[in-house]
Amino acid sequence: MAVEIERKFLVTSDGFKKEASTSYIIQQGFLNSHKERTVRVRLKEDKGYLTIKGKSSKDGLSRFEWEKEITRAEAENLLDLCEESIIDKKRYEVKYGSHTFEVDEFYGNNDGLIIAEVELQSKNETFERPNWLGKEVTGDIKYYNSQLSKQPYKNWKE
Numbered sequence: 001m002a003v004e005i006e007r008k009f010l011v012t013s014d015g016f017k018k019e020a021s022t023s024y025i026i027q028q029g030f031l032n033s034h035k036e037r038t039v040r041v042r043l044k045e046d047k048g049y050l051t052i053k054g055k056s057s058k059d060g061l062s063r064f065e066w067e068k069e070i071t072r073a074e075a076e077n078l079l080d081l082c083e084e085s086i087i088d089k090k091r092y093e094v095k096y097g098s099h100t101f102e103v104d105e106f107y108g109n110n111d112g113l114i115i116a117e118v119e120l121q122s123k124n125e126t127f128e129r130p131n132w133l134g135k136e137v138t139g140d141i142k143y144y145n146s147q148l149s150k151q152p153y154k155n156w157k158e
Helices: 072-079
Strands: 002-011 022-034 037-044 047-054 062-070 087-096 099-106 114-119 133-136
Touching: 022 072, 037 072, 047 072, 062 072
Parallel strands: none
Antiparallel strands: 002 062, 002 114, 002 133, 022 037, 022 087, 037 047, 047 062, 087 099, 099 114
8 A cells, every 4th residue: 555645736838848758648537536536547558557546635745546557458448437538648757856747738628738746755845846837736626637537627727
C-alpha cells in the first residue's frame, strides 16, 4: 500500500513540450468513480494498468493508491466495461530541478485542457516551478480525471 502525494497545476503555455524527455498516449476509463474510491483502467502504449485510489485528504494533497500492471488485452477488455466517456490524453514527462512533472494534454471532450502534476515525498516538500506552470488546482475535484470523464472540460471551461 502506498500514499500518493501530489500537487496539480494548470499549464499556461506549450513550453513544456520542448523540455519533455518522453511522451506517450494514454487511454483510461473508470470501472468505479465513487467519491470514496476510484478504480481506473489505463492503456499506456502496449501495457495496461489497474489502479485503485482512495478518497483524497481534506487538502487534496494525498490519497491511497494501488496499481498493478496488466496485459494490453486485459486493459482493452476492461475498458469495454468502464463507465461512459473514456479519457484520451498525451502525457509528457518533464524533468525540472530534482522533480519530474507529468503534463497531460487532453483530447476529445477535454480538448484544450493541460494539467501538470508533480509527485512529492512529503506535503511540505519544495520544488522548482517551471515558467509554464500556472494556477494550482490541487484538491479541485473538477480537475480529477474521474470527474473529467463525467463532466468534461468542454462543458464548463471559462
